Amino acid sequence: MKGPKPTMNSYISLLTATDARSHVHLIVGTNPLAAARCGQSLSAGASPILIAPETAELYYALQKRVDDGEVKWVKSKFQDEHLFTLGREEIDRVVDAVFVTSGARDPLSAHISSLCKRNRIPVNVVDAPQLCSFSLLSTHVDGPLQIGITTNGRGCKLASRIRREVAASLPPNLGSACSRLGDVRRKIQEEDHLLHMALADGDDVDDSIDQSASFNKLVTEADLDAVKNRRMRWLSQICEYWPLKRLAAITDEDVANILKSYDDLGSSNPIGKSSPANNASNRGRIILAGSGPGHPDLLTRATYKAIQSADLVLVDKLVPAGVLDLIPRRTPVHIARKFPGNADAAQAELEEMAMAGAREGKTVLRLKQGDPYIYGRGGEEVEHFRSQGLGDKVVVLPGVTSALSAPLFAGIPPTQRDVADQVLVCTGTGKKGKAPAPPEYVPSRTVVFLMALHRIAGLVEELTGHLETEKNTTADEAPRRALWPRNTPCAVVERASCPDQRVIRTTLDRVVEAVEQEGSRPPGLLVVGRACELLNKLEKGRAWSVEEGFRGLDFGLEGLDLGA
Structure with a gap:
């Protein structure tokens, strides 16, 4: 049980969609x-x-x-x-x-x-x-898209009002986009003959749940079946990460590009164009900027100005729609074709596009989630641009990292006197999916794991048990790593500072079950340590709790003119 049973006065309905043809x-x-x-x-x-x-x-x-x-x-x-x-x-x-x-x-x-x-x-x-x-339900219908609202008998007029407000907030032509993307999905299935793999791989066949816990699971070179299924995975990533406005405006050309995706990944020039000669007098500049955890009001003024002035914006897929909406309509935008197993090829594509733009005299903005230097590959990109003779044209702007802001928005103080006196930021996944060395248990430590939820079971096992290499080590050779108690409080924080932020509070021994049952809502991170329960203790008898929504900036920052 993760919560109390609903009473007759607080019940919710099981919402379904019925195929009533011929009924x-x-x-x-x-x-x-x-x-x-x-x-x-x-x-x-x-x-x-x-x-x-x-x-x-x-x-x-x-x-x-x-x-x-x-x-x-x-x-x-x-x-x-x-x-x-x-x-x-x-x-x-x-x-x-x-x-x-x-x-x-x-x-x-x-x-x-x-x-x-x-x-x-x-x-x-x-x-x-x-x-x-x-x-x-009070229903909004746009082609195959239906959105239903119910107040469970508390007021049909209110349900109608809410439905109108929700429908008014949606971009036009979203129903047509659903039809078009559905056609793409069927065509990919027909061409690849991998429908059963697509369903098993977390493709969104059930509208009632979020993405599965394995949605961002790494695809290794040895996983040939998953590699064959890469176009379906890419389509799933598009539906999850592209802003609704862009999805609603998807064109036949976009569809064609989706269908032929990755045919050119073996090319040395992923963007399909020869790069202009490196003419120093014609070089523009490349700005690497962090967009923060998600909420547009958490941008720095410098990054906001870069968004407004850039000639080309190259965006990581996790940058949320609220930030992308700030990009002027006239500015070309390219969203990274990154999904697990294709990160290196997508990274190379963006780097080529950035260098080509800079050599054409453009101001190119590489917009990243969080901070470019906190697991954002920002340092690697600077190194690469320097090796290509563009080092003096690269500017790096900081961003608010989710490693520190997400715990705050979840009500977790990573440091607190007498509870936690140190914070450790770790990655849950190393290069090419290799598991990094797990940190040892320190009672006064708070650990924030980024890029870990897709392999949460393995991470918990590594934290709470000795590795094979450690088991074969004697006490004389090296002291055994202190293991994390399985009852250590922890929290999963997903889409921090976005309207659909979600926090799952639990313990290490139940977090795998919680994530598998609740599904995935990337991007997310895991916070581990006693600080997780300082301000938010689980009710007795509950294995985990789920908190939906973000209201951390309701005091009037929305709409702030950052360029003033």
Whole structure:
């Protein structure tokens, strides 16, 4: 159990999407709502059957649907046998769902509800949540994209208001983008013949959960099947990391580029163009800048100015949409084609593009998440640019690293008198996926692991148990590394400072189970140490807790004119 059981006053619904094509829906009533329910059934591909006496006066829109042959009218008062005789033949004539539009005060509503529930027939009674086995959501529809809002009977008008606000915040043409990306997905599956691998590899086949815990799992050269599946992995990464505005504006050219991705990775020039001669008088400059943990108000003024003035922006995939939205529309943007197993090739591509732009006299901004020099490969890029004669044209701007800001936003003080007097920042994954040496246990130490959640099980095993090399070492040769107690408090902090920030609080012995069950919401990090429970203790008996959302800057920084 990760939380208390919901009570009758605090329950939440299991939201589902039903394929209602060819289903039979009974509509009981003659009012405007009955007409609306018929329209909803028709839109979903179902066949609505209206139950009403022959003498009843139908609402004009309902009468028109009957006259047009869209709705079948059974001219009779409701009879119990209607539930078992008007349905599809393949399910023994049992109807698929019943909609009662007369409300709770009509004695017939309670009777129909009870009968349907006894026979496991889904039933909805208007304005009577206690009589319903399912409810309809306030829905925004844009092509294949549907977004539903429910208040679980607390107020349908409020649900409609929230739905309108959510829909208004979405970029236009997002439904078309869903269709286009779906076509790409199907084409990749057809061409690669790897559908079963795509499903097993964490492709987003279930809309109800976040990415699986292995979404960013490293692909090694030995994993040939996963290498073959790289285009599907790239498409999954695009859906996860591209800003919604860019996804909504995806073009046929973008689709073609996705389909042919990685065909040219063996080339010495990944961008497909010959680099201009190194003319010193025509060189521009390259700015390496950190974008901070995610929230645009956490940018430095220097980085904001660089975003506004750059001629070309080369972005790591983890830079969030809020920061990318600050890039002027006129500025070309290239997002790194990085996914586990392709990092080196994608890095080389960005470096080539940066050098080509600088040699053309452009100001090129390499925008990274966090700080360029804290596991951002910033030092490697500076080295490379220097080796190509561009060292004097490189500027590095700092950023707020998530290694220190994410714990803060999760309510974790990495240092605290009498609790933690040191902070250690580690990587959970070394070069080419090799596990780095695990740090020893120090009771007063807080450790922040970056790039670790995709191999969380291995990391926990390394922290709490001796490695094979250590097991073969005698005490005379070297002292044994102090192991971390399995009950050490820890926290997973994902998408720190973004609207969908999530914090999972638990202990080392339960963190693997928690991450596997809750899924992945990259980028994320792991904080380990007693400081994790200083301000936020787990309730007794709970294995872990989950906290959603970020409200750390609600005091008015939003919209601050950083360029003022």
